[in-house]
Amino acid sequence: MTIMKTADGSAVAPVLPSAASLRGELRHNLKLAAPLMAAQLSFVGMHTVDTLMAGRLGASSLAAVAVGANIWFLAFIIFMGLFMSVSPIVAQRVGAGLPAAATGALLRNALLLAVMLGALWTAALNLVADPVLDLLALDVDTRTLAEGYLRAISWAAIPFCLCFVMRNGCEGTGATRAPVIAGIVALLVNALANLPLMYGYLGFPALGAVGTGWGTVVAVWAMTLVYALLYRLDPRLRAMQLFAGRPRLTRELREIFTLGIPICASVVAEAWLFNLGALLMAHFGGSVVAAHQIAINVASLVFMVPLSIGLATAVRVGQAVGAGDGLAAVLRGRTGIALGAVFALLSAACMALFSRPVVALYTQAPDITDMAVRFLMLAAIFQLFDCLQATTNGALRGFKDTRVPMAVTVSAYWLAGLPVAAWLSLGTSVGPAGVWCGFIVGLAIAAFGLGLRFRRRVQKTRRLTTTSTVNPSVLMS
Structure with missing residues (x-):
């Protein structure tokens, strides 16, 4: 990474990435x-x-x-x-x-x-x-x-x-x-x-x-x-x-556990939130369970896109960090998150506009169809936050930043999302839609918390970028 310097050798603020570099990173990520x-x-x-x-x-x-x-x-x-x-x-x-x-x-x-x-x-x-x-x-x-x-x-x-x-x-x-x-x-x-x-x-x-x-x-x-x-x-x-x-x-394998256990906790917290949500749905009968299964299946298939963008972003950021190129790591992380945001808007719009034709691919039963359409409308909202949290998490993993993201996601899903889902669905007149409202709350808090963590990572990386190269271990600390 090249840094602009004054005549006396002191570093000045790095130049913002050009449109060409952004397009290039978009192409590499995709x-x-x-x-x-x-x-x-x-x-x-x-x-x-x-x-x-x-x-x-x-x-x-x-x-x-x-x-x-x-x-x-x-x-x-x-x-x-x-x-x-x-x-x-x-x-x-x-x-x-x-x-x-x-x-x-x-x-x-x-x-x-x-x-x-x-x-x-x-x-x-x-x-x-x-x-x-x-x-x-x-x-x-x-x-x-x-x-x-x-x-x-x-x-x-x-x-x-x-x-x-x-x-x-x-x-x-x-x-x-x-x-x-x-x-x-x-x-x-x-x-x-x-x-x-x-x-x-x-x-x-x-x-x-x-x-x-x-x-x-x-x-x-x-x-x-x-x-x-x-x-x-x-x-x-x-x-x-x-x-x-x-x-x-060998001792090298310890790093798999050091990084992997927090990642595992984050992934498990989200997956088990949805599993327990399905169990809450069982309280409302077979038709509701079927409608929920249709909506969650559609949402899960759509989620493969931001998940893959997040995985690609983790690789792109990780390679830049390994090379000691802090600005490139920031650019790659932001690009991945931006891709996730764009896809979130597109997928949410499609779910909202085409929910009934999509549900018709699964069932023709009127009671199940109406409920599944209602759930897909809520899925369109949580899609916005799910895409952002997946890609932001990927960017942070590229920095090997996993412990704080673990705390953010576990807290969001288990201390906020799950209690809200249980309370709204079982303790109020909202009913089964309350489970999806709980999903939205958990994912929104996770996306916000991870976004703050990535912002802090960007600020720290910029402070450290005062020489032509940066030690990768400093970028990860």
């Missing part, structure tokens, strides 16, 4: 975010495939997959959040110009950690499956199928953790085609594996809903193998020599 969107959608699509195929087997099978998937997701989000720290760690190493082989050694050691944590995840899920299902008071058929589904899909824990490490390693280096390829392969394998395992084709036993769990296991191992192959074939990934040595547990 180029990185686009394949991440495709990868996220393929990832989400695996559960969609399981749900659609299980629905053909009857109500008990569909309910069993829904219950099992929700229990599985509670742990899934924890480990996914923990290993999200790998992306900014790798990005800063790339920006600092560290040897690719050194970064590969870190990832290789992280894979050993992934195997250990995946094994712990498998064991824990098998231990808690029975007592958790007992609490839900399911009918006998649904409970039996849900237990079988959980015990089957528990064997996907290790390959999922391996994929988390390799995927975030790809994102940190900017090699985003790899997650797209791996995600598409997994989606196709999942659908193809489900057919014989569910229906008994090709000599396999007909496992029904439990077969979807085993289908996911096969698909995720296929995704793991694709990542391993791409780390050998892609020139940018091959340079890291991921499989050139034996993995070891």
